[in-house]
Amino acid sequence: MPEIGRIVKVLRGKDEGDFAIIIGIVDDRFVLIADGDKRRFDQPKKKNAMHLLMQPVVSHEVTDSMRETGRVTNAKLRFAIQKYVQGKGE
Template identity: 30%
Template sequence: MDSTSDITVGQVVKSRAGRDKGNIFLVLDIIDDKYLYVVDGDIRKLDNPKKKKVKHLIIYNTIVPELKEKIENGTKINNAYIRKLLEPFKIKL
């Protein structure tokens, strides 16, 4: 699966390669069909999102609709909010 057609903003992903292997992120933006911007609110903050190749990510079916809405509406979000959204996933996954 090397296509972003089934990936959306606010989706939960896990890094499977690189220095951040095993970390859980949220998709902040989709660059093109190979690259995404991901954030975790901790190491990768909103002002410095990580550019990741789709093939280096495990894509989960979980989407955080509140984040997607806030980004689409241009609502200000902060890193603490991102960390709070990711909290339940760090325990489960």
């Protein structure tokens, strides 16, 4: 189930194979994703949730920042993705 702060792998589109983080939920079908690099927080990508592979990790730094201020820095998004990818060994 999509939730803010969850790390996802893009399965379709030109970003296929990249990791991103859910920063918003539009409705039960679409979410907003950003990676802090190509897709910044202020210009997130609207993506069909069925085109995303939900990873078993939720970034608590991103979740807490979104809850407290309603936004998150691009550096924090990049750091969370980098930490996950290095821990996974890809």
